[in-house]
Amino acid sequence: GAVVSQHPSRVICKSGTSVKIECRSLDFQATTMFWYRQFPKQSLMLMATSNEGSKATYEQGVEKDKFLINHASLTLSTLTVTSAHPEDSSFYICSARDLSSDTQYFGPGTRLTVL
Amino acid sequence: EDQVTQSPEALRLQEGESSSLNCSYTVSGLRGLFWYRQDPGKGPEFLFTLYSAGEEKEKERLKATLTKKESFLHITAPKPEDSATYLCAVQGAYNTDKLIFGTGTRLQVFP
Numbered sequence: 001g002a003v004v005s006q007h008p009s010r011v012i013c014k015s016g017t018s019v020k021i022e023c024r025s026l027d028f029q030a031t032t033m034f035w036y037r038q039f040p041k042q043s044l045m046l047m048a049t050s051n052e053g054s055k056a057t058y059e060q061g062v063e064k065d066k067f068l069i070n071h072a073s074l075t076l077s078t079l080t081v082t083s084a085h086p087e088d089s090s091f092y093i094c095s096a097r098d099l100s101s102d103t104q105y106f107g108p109g110t111r112l113t114v115l
Numbered sequence: 116e117d118q119v120t121q122s123p124e125a126l127r128l129q130e131g132e133s134s135s136l137n138c139s140y141t142v143s144g145l146r147g148l149f150w151y152r153q154d155p156g157k158g159p160e161f162l163f164t165l166y167s168a169g170e171e172k173e174k175e176r177l178k179a180t181l182t183k184k185e186s187f188l189h190i191t192a193p194k195p196e197d198s199a200t201y202l203c204a205v206q207g208a209y210n211t212d213k214l215i216f217g218t219g220t221r222l223q224v225f226p
Contacts, residue, residue: 032212043202043218093158102147104214106158
């Protein structure tokens with residue numbers, strides 16, 4: 001089956017620093033990738049849709065200057081949390097859409113803790 | 116507005132006790148209904164896609180069915196390793212990029 005990786009799996013940073021999370025589709029090309037945020041015992045909240053070679057589309061209420069998304073190739077999208085604060089601590093999950101099956105496959109997630 | 120409601124929120128089963136999880140949906144033109152399994156601290160794992168009413172898919176102890184208003188995930192003779200949160204999501208025909216997720220059913224299977 002289609003595999004999506006995320007790196008790092010866990011990161012702890014100080015308030016005010018920036019953190020970059022990578023999402024890769026390992027065995028298929030993904031023109032569209034998605035970034036989600038998940039709070040404890042809650043479902044996934046879509047933050048933005050990332051399209052290769054163009055600007056990301058952000059959901060209402062998501063600050064585009066705080067959550068920078070770059071989709072530079074058909075297998076890689078990155079999410080940078082800029083000037084992170086404790087309230088940004090969360091579980092971030094990416095997904096990639098495999099066009100051959102029109103199915104989103106998810107990465108394992110990144111646990112971000114901002115001190 | 117596209118919407119997905121899952122029930123029950125939580126389900127506790129004895130090993131071997133079969134049951135069903137429900138996913139009710141409202142969407143403007145269904146392009147696909149997806150079932151995922153999520154273990155704590157991990158990303159969702161794809162299980163099934165259903166496209167039209169009457170369609171059924173099976174994988175080991177799981178069977179997913181679809182009507183025009185809802186989908187069921189039937190679990191036959193569950194084992195403790197089936198314990199997880201099961202998420203249902205729909206993809207509408209007019210907003211094909213997004214998945215609309217339900218809040219999930221937390222399943223616990225006890226030996």
